Amino acid sequence: MKFKSIKGTKDILPGEAEVWQRVEESIRHVMSLFNYREIRTPVFEQTSLFSRSIGELTDIVSKEMYTFTDRSEESITLRPEGTASALRAYIQHNVGEQSALTKLYYIGPMFRQERPQAGRLRQFHQFGAEALGSSSPQLDAEMMLVALAVYRDLGIEEFALNVNSVGCRTCRPPYKELLVNALNNVRDKLSPESQARIGQNPLRVLDSKDDHDRELTRNVPLMKDHLCPECADHFKEVQALLQSSGTPFHIDGRLVRGLDYYTKTAFEITSTALGSQDALAGGGRYDILVEELGGKPTPGVGFAAGMERLMMVLSKAGKAGMPDVRPVLFIATNGAAAQQWAFTTANALRSKGFRVEIDYLQRSLKAQMREANRMEARYALVIGETELQARSAKLKNMQTGDEEGVALDQIDRALTTL
RNA sequence: GCGGCCAUAGCUCAGUCGGUUAGAGCGCCAGGUUGUGGCCCUGGAGGUCGUGGGUUCGAGACCCACUGGUCGCCCCA
DSSP: OOOOOOTTOOOOOTTTHHHHHHHHHHHHHHHHHTTOEEOOOOSEEEHHHHHHHHOTTSHIIIIIOEEEEOTTSOEEEEOSSSHHHHHHHHHHTTHHHHOSOEEEEEEEEEEOOOOOBTTBOSEEEEEEEEEESOOOHHHHHHHHHHHHHHHHHTTOOOEEEEEEEOOOTTTHHHHHHHHHHHHHHHGGGSOHHHHHHHHHOTHHHHTOOOHHHHHHTTTSOOGGGSOOHHHHHHHHHHHHHHHHTTOOOEEOTTOOOSSTTOEEEEEEEEETTSSSOOEEEEEEEOTTHHHHTTSOOOOEEEEEEEHHHHHHHHHHTTOOOOOOOOOSEEEEEOSHHHHHHHHHHHHHHHHTTOOEEEOSSOOOHHHHHHHHHHTTOSEEEEEOHHHHHHTEEEEEETTTOOEEEEEGGGHHHHHHHO
């Protein structure tokens, strides 16, 4: 085999692609119920858009981006997530001037250069939503409800919603000082990764998966207990809204997202059916991001959800069924004239909405019937010279084996009534 | 970036202690039915045994490297 797909990329072949279509339909359906409008942005952007929004010190920017220089020496990056591009477009086209509140969604491929493993590819797919222009906690809650509605629409039940607040420009700096002080007391006993993070992003030490780190930071102060009045109210509101909508959730005071731009609400939906890569979706509020990207100060919330992981959950739950792709009719012919007739008739029937297939390989009638059976056609029309002349052919029910005569100009009617 | 496991037909896999021409099931093609699928029977096509090197009289098997896959670590969707 000469060419192979690039490491960490995957072909979605027929059979699986139809399941993707179904999932995409669910996403579009739910998004339209919540009145989100689709936005499609380029898959690459200038590198600084991502480094500025996501954060220089995050794993994504520091080691996972697909960055290259194009022929005009500009640094280009394949988008590692969707929010930065959506906001860039929002700002660039002054979308905020046209309406005070903008609700957007996207579906598409994202790129991160990591070691592939279960539920993690280098080209993967996310869907997500962004609501720009309001700081209402209702939108924070809505983000979680949108994601959960998609999962529910697909019949998935095994998930957990974790919520936290990471504060804002007012309350985070003083808290950070508190936290760093506490962490410094145990600094020497922490894992090397966590030690490095004390200086860079101390919040991240909290969600270290290292058991020893967890134990050492057991009694360290948490952001949610040191919020400013505004953030505390907001967080309370979000919880109340989730409760009143009957959405079970856990408060996880250690939850920190891997992107720097979050303020106030941060949340994560994990699947209890997956292995170590169990995050289905994540998101939160980013009230300072639009401004940081050069737009007018505009509050926003959003989330992103992994589609490969969603597919994994679906197949584990036995719900990765695909839509019906079986033809209604297979026209099996004998002789050149009949084959000609089949070609034009198939097209006429297709324009009337019937899924019809014919033989393109000059196969024997037997082989054509075998093909009709293989693709599980509901009916086969058997036609040769005699039938052509008689203007009547045999229509065979492939399930029962029954055959009955049908006039050539009545085929569409026969297919609808049968 | 680090570690474990794996790589034989389109797919799933077997291949003993290193020994002659590398197998099975499924799938595919054809015939058994000169114009009828499925079930059955018969036959056929299909292999760089991941790549390169080494050990050996002899390597699919043993050793090394590389590549890829997979699972995990870090982190994330």
